[in-house]
Amino acid sequence: MPFTLRSPVHSELLIKKSRFIGCVEPCTGREAALARVAELRAEHPGATHVCWALMAGGHSAANDDGEPGGTAGRPMLEVLRHQDLEGALATVVRYYGGVQLGAGGLVRAYTDSVAQALLTADKVPVISQVTLRCAVPYAMEGWLRRELDAHGARLLEAQHGEGVSVALSLPEANAAALVARINDAGQGQVIWCKAEADLEPD
Structure with a gap:
């Protein structure tokens, strides 16, 4: 059974001087997701990347926002899928700390940002x-x-x-x-x- 979130949940990780600010929140679709990502860019003008993943209305989307292909948006999307979430947007704002993490390190960082946030999530069943x-x-x-x-x-x-x-x-x-x-x-x-x-x- 698919679930959605009752309210937004957050995480913050510091990995090799890079700061990852994660959020998973209810979201109705792509238009709302893009508007939320634009808000985050405005709130964090100094951020290096604002990566995101969306599961809504049976559709999915993922965006690496300049990180190496497949190291951010898709791993975040896999966490949403694994938790059977629907109508959910995951975002991670990254402030680069000057130390390269490598592809494996990036995948872990973005995956962990979303997974850590979801540890405190209040999930509710989606009823058609x-x-x-x-x-x-x-x-x-x-x-x-x-x-x-x-x-x-x-x-x-x-x-x-x-x-x-x-x-x-x-x-x-x-x-x-x-x-x-x-x-x-x-x-x-x-x-x-x-x-x-x-x-x-x-």
């Missing part, structure tokens, strides 16, 4: 959510609102017209059971705005 939309008779609205908690669902919106059009958000694993409950209670009067055929129980 789906949105369902349907129109129900007015007489069902109260029943439907009461039913939501049992399925871990929440009401996103309710519009009142000829009937009540609702949008619901809930864990994907609970969707089929809720669809079946609503259909049973509606006795043919429920109109689905999103095809629920693939959510119907077998």
Whole structure:
């Protein structure tokens, strides 16, 4: 099961006079990651490198930012993969201390920066959510609102017209059971705005 972070975690290592400042934080995608990396560059104008790795939305990205190819971003990405993280950005800001670390030393330094930060991480499971939309008779609205908690669902919106059009958000694993409950209670009067055929129980 994939996990994400409840809040950012940090580390700081000093290796042969080079300072490595690591951070792993929740991140929604590449655009947000690039914005965060730009912020770090502004916060650390004297830094030699700002390397990063991203796992978000089933996609991954890694950037060595001038370090020898494959010695920074990819090792950082492997730590995120190994910890089964999703929606996470790892960054390491390096201040060069004047002593070459060699390729192996760099890989270890960047790997350790991310791994050390994650030692204190509060990881939470990623639960896939789906949105369902349907129109129900007015007489069902109260029943439907009461039913939501049992399925871990929440009401996103309710519009009142000829009937009540609702949008619901809930864990994907609970969707089929809720669809079946609503259909049973509606006795043919429920109109689905999103095809629920693939959510119907077998």
